[in-house]
Amino acid sequence: MIAPTLLSLALFFSCFEMSTAIGSLGINVASSDSTGTCRTTDSWNEALQKAASYFSTIKTYAVSDCDMLANIAPALNENTGVKVWMGIWEVDDAHYAAEKAALSTYLPTISKDSVAGFSVGSEALYRGDLTPSALADKINDIRSLISDISDKDGNSYSGTKVGTVDSWNLWVNGTNAPAIEASDYVMINAFPFWQYQTAANQSHSLVDDVMQALKSIQSIKGDDDFYVSIGETGAPTGGYALTTDQAPNTVDNAESLFQEGICTLLAYGIDVNMFELQDEPTKALATADDGTTSDVERHWGVYDTDYSLKYSLSCDY
Structure with missing residues (x-):
C-alpha cells in the first residue's frame, strides 16, 4: 500500500467538486441468512425491508446460489424502493451456465426498475480466477444475454449497466485495463482491516486507496463520467485481529470508520456499498x-443476527 499523505488526500478531493448531490448508500447481502440457511422469499422480504431503512441498493454475489434470483423475485415485486446489483459468479463453466440460466428464467418476472446493474465477478482478478481479457469476455457475454431479455412489463434489459467488482489495488494495476474497458461501471473494494491499519489511519487509508483506484480507472476509461463506486467497505465489530496494533474490532471503531471515511466519500458524491447487512456467525x-486467518467476517454486519442496528448510519456533516 502507498501510505496516505495530506498531498494524496488533496489530490483525491481535487477529483471532485463539493456537490449538493450526496452519494447514495448501499449494502451487500448474502444469499444465506444469519443461521447459514438459504434465504427464502420471506427472508428476502425481511432483508429488503431492513435495507430500505438506510440503503437505496443492495448488492448480491451469485444469482443461482441458494436460488437467489428465484427467491428474491417475488420479494422485489413487493419492495419497489430498493434496487439490486445482481452478482454473477463466473469462475467455472457449470456455475456460470447456472447463473445465465437464472437470469434468463427470472429476470422476466421482475421489473427492470428493480435492477441497478449486473456485476460479473467479485474479486475474480484478485483471486486470479480469470485473466482480465477472460473477464472482459464474460462481461460482454452477459451484456449480450440481457439485451435479449425483457422484464415483466415488456421492457428490454438492454442498456442496464454491466460491470465488475474488484479490490482497489487491482484497479491501480494497469494490466487489468481490458476488464475496465469492457465495463459500463467498476466497483472498488477497500478494507482498512485487511491492510492492518490503525484506528488513527484507517479512514485516511480508505480514502487514499479509493483515490488511487479512481485515478487509474479514469486514466484507462478516459471518461470522468464513467460510473465508479465502492463495492465493499466497512469494519468488523468482533472477532480476532491480525496484528496487535491495528484498529480494534469494536462497534465504536466501525462507527468511526463510517463517520470519518465512508461519510467523506459520500460527501463527495461517491456511492458506497457497505459490507454487510447482517452478521453471519456460521461463515467460514x-x-x-x-x-x-480470522473470524471477522462473521461480525461485519451493520445489523446483528436479530436485526438490531449496531451504530448510527447517519453522517454527522
Whole structure:
C-alpha cells in the first residue's frame, strides 16, 4: 500500500467538486441468512425491508446460489424502493451456465426498475480466477444475454449497466485495463482491516486507496463520467485481529470508520456499498494475503443476527 499523505488526500478531493448531490448508500447481502440457511422469499422480504431503512441498493454475489434470483423475485415485486446489483459468479463453466440460466428464467418476472446493474465477478482478478481479457469476455457475454431479455412489463434489459467488482489495488494495476474497458461501471473494494491499519489511519487509508483506484480507472476509461463506486467497505465489530496494533474490532471503531471515511466519500458524491447487512456467525474463516486467518467476517454486519442496528448510519456533516 502507498501510505496516505495530506498531498494524496488533496489530490483525491481535487477529483471532485463539493456537490449538493450526496452519494447514495448501499449494502451487500448474502444469499444465506444469519443461521447459514438459504434465504427464502420471506427472508428476502425481511432483508429488503431492513435495507430500505438506510440503503437505496443492495448488492448480491451469485444469482443461482441458494436460488437467489428465484427467491428474491417475488420479494422485489413487493419492495419497489430498493434496487439490486445482481452478482454473477463466473469462475467455472457449470456455475456460470447456472447463473445465465437464472437470469434468463427470472429476470422476466421482475421489473427492470428493480435492477441497478449486473456485476460479473467479485474479486475474480484478485483471486486470479480469470485473466482480465477472460473477464472482459464474460462481461460482454452477459451484456449480450440481457439485451435479449425483457422484464415483466415488456421492457428490454438492454442498456442496464454491466460491470465488475474488484479490490482497489487491482484497479491501480494497469494490466487489468481490458476488464475496465469492457465495463459500463467498476466497483472498488477497500478494507482498512485487511491492510492492518490503525484506528488513527484507517479512514485516511480508505480514502487514499479509493483515490488511487479512481485515478487509474479514469486514466484507462478516459471518461470522468464513467460510473465508479465502492463495492465493499466497512469494519468488523468482533472477532480476532491480525496484528496487535491495528484498529480494534469494536462497534465504536466501525462507527468511526463510517463517520470519518465512508461519510467523506459520500460527501463527495461517491456511492458506497457497505459490507454487510447482517452478521453471519456460521461463515467460514477468512484468509489474509499472508495466509493469516480470522473470524471477522462473521461480525461485519451493520445489523446483528436479530436485526438490531449496531451504530448510527447517519453522517454527522
